[in-house]
Amino acid sequence: MKQKLQEIHEEAIQKIQQIDALDKLQEIRVSYLGKKGQLTSLLKGMKDVAKEERPVVGQMVHETQSQIEELLDRTKKRLEEVALNAKLEAEEIDVTLPAKKSKIGHRHPNMIALEEVENIFIGMGYEVVSGPEIEYDEYNFRKLNIPDGHPAKDEQDTFWITDEIVLRTQTSPCQARTMERGPLPIRMIAPGRVYRSDEVDATHSPCFNQVEGMVIDKNITMADLKGTLDEFAKQLFGPETKTKFRPHHFPFTEPSAEMDVSCFKCGGKGCRFCQGTGWIEILGCGMVHPDVLEMCGIDSKEYTGFALGMGLERIALLKYEIDDLRRLYENDVRFLKQF
Numbered sequence: 533m534k535q536k537l538q539e540i541h542e543e544a545i546q547k548i549q550q551i552d553a554l555d556k557l558q559e560i561r562v563s564y565l566g567k568k569g570q571l572t573s574l575l576k577g578m579k580d581v582a583k584e585e586r587p588v589v590g591q592m593v594h595e596t597q598s599q600i601e602e603l604l605d606r607t608k609k610r611l612e613e614v615a616l617n618a619k620l621e622a623e624e625i626d627v628t629l630p631a632k633k634s635k636i637g638h639r640h641p642n643m644i645a646l647e648e649v650e651n652i653f654i655g656m657g658y659e660v661v662s663g664p665e666i667e668y669d670e671y672n673f674r675k676l677n678i679p680d681g682h683p684a685k686d687e688q689d690t691f692w693i694t695d696e697i698v699l700r701t702q703t704s705p706c707q708a709r710t711m712e713r714g715p716l717p718i719r720m721i722a723p724g725r726v727y728r729s730d731e732v733d734a735t736h737s738p739c740f741n742q743v744e745g746m747v748i749d750k751n752i753t754m755a756d757l758k759g760t761l762d763e764f765a766k767q768l769f770g771p772e773t774k775t776k777f778r779p780h781h782f783p784f785t786e787p788s789a790e791m792d793v794s795c796f797k798c799g800g801k802g803c804r805f806c807q808g809t810g811w812i813e814i815l816g817c818g819m820v821h822p823d824v825l826e827m828c829g830i831d832s833k834e835y836t837g838f839a840l841g842m843g844l845e846r847i848a849l850l851k852y853e854i855d856d857l858r859r860l861y862e863n864d865v866r867f868l869k870q871f
Contacts, residue, residue: 540570541596548603554611561604565597641871642741642860645848646723649743652767656760658719658745663706665725669696671705675827676784684783689729691738699727703744704784707839710746711828716835717749723844734856741844748820748830748837754787757817757838761791765814768851769796776811785818785839797853805853812850815842 544560551557563570639647650660678684691699706722723743730736747756758777765773774794782788793814795806802808817840822832845857852871854860859867 537592537596541599544600545603548600548607551607551611554608554615557604557608557611565600638869638871640860640868641848641852641854642844644871645851646741646743646844648768649842649844649847650721650723652764653721653745655767656719656763658721661706661710661720661722662724663700663703663709663722665700665727666693667698667700667705669698671708672698672700672702675708675824676704677821677823677827678783682783691727691729701728702726702841703742704839704841707744707746708824708828711748711825711830716830717747718837719747719749721745732858734858737845737857737861740857742841743844743847744839744841746820746837746839748825748835750835752819752836752838754819754838757819757840760838761815761817761840765791765793768847769793772799774800777817780816780818782816782818784821784824786821788816788818790816814846814850815840817841 547560548557551560654660672690673679673682673685688701690701693699703722703724703726706724707720710718710720710722721743722745723741725739726742727739730738732738747760758775762775765775772794773796776792776794777789778792780788780790791814792811794800795803795810795812797803797805798810800810802810806812817838820837820839825832825835825837845860848854848860849857
């Protein structure tokens with residue numbers, strides 16, 4: 533048995549010294565120290581050893597087992613260190629290389645223009661309100677003095693869901709809801725998406741954004757409207773900007789007007805940007821029609837007001853000199869990253 537023990541010891545040492553992979557190390561451990569390993573089998577044969585020799589042989593078996601275990605542990609530690617060094621070498625990071633830059637997004641031109649418009653009106657004491665994009669015909673048309681059969685309904689060529697429910701064609705329903713809800717006086721703007729069945733081209737889209745505003749109070753006149761919009765234009769396009777009002781017609785305002793601003797590229801002298809006129813059309817406006825006030829529960833003999841509306845995309849196109857509305861929605865990063 534002593535001879536057998538010596539042979540097992542020498543064989544185990546030789547095999548362990550030749551190991552070059554961690555998975556093979558476990559195989560050696562099981563082969564010699566496992567439940568069915570060679571040393572375990574040798575211990576089971578101790579009954580055949582003479583009594584006086586059993587303590588000596590048992591001690592030799594345990595010493596051999598300890599030596600094999602110690603050699604296995606040292607080999608395992610060495611192989612793990614070799615594997616770690618190889619991994620570190622393969623995944624080495626060159627700290628002198630420039631770091632990868634993260635692509636950070638920023639605000640869309642529409643949002644930049646909207647925030648600027650909102651800040652101007654908030655600075656003049658207005659509040660920002662919102663309303664549903666799926667609206668009742670009652671609020672989108674009838675309460676804005678556009679009854680059934682009115683030509684304005686055909687002009688807006690709307691997306692209808694049912695006979696009484698429609699994708700809103702303007703943010704004016706927010707004004708009607710605000711007048712109904714109160715309280716008076718009212719100073720508000722209503723930005724948001726609107727929908728019309730337009731063909732997509734350089735200046736039209738079936739989905740676009742509007743910003744509408746309204747003031748309802750006692751003794752509000754056209755002079756208040758003109759003064760407000762003149763100040764708005766100066767803050768948006770520059771202090772030298774001039775304004776011009778042209779008569780127009782909107783069903784929900786009377787009198788109505790369209791406002792032009794002096795071209796901020798040529799200062800009103802005439803250029804390609806303003807098509808040689810020196811003026812750029814910017815928005816529509818007017819005094820709130822007395823019938824609209826009455827339909828929304830406001831006494832038109834005691835209160836008056838004005839309303840205004842502009843296309844947000846038009847503001848962005850003019851302010852940032854963009855030549856095609858479609859560029860705002862094509863998600864071309866090369867274009868958007870300029871803002």
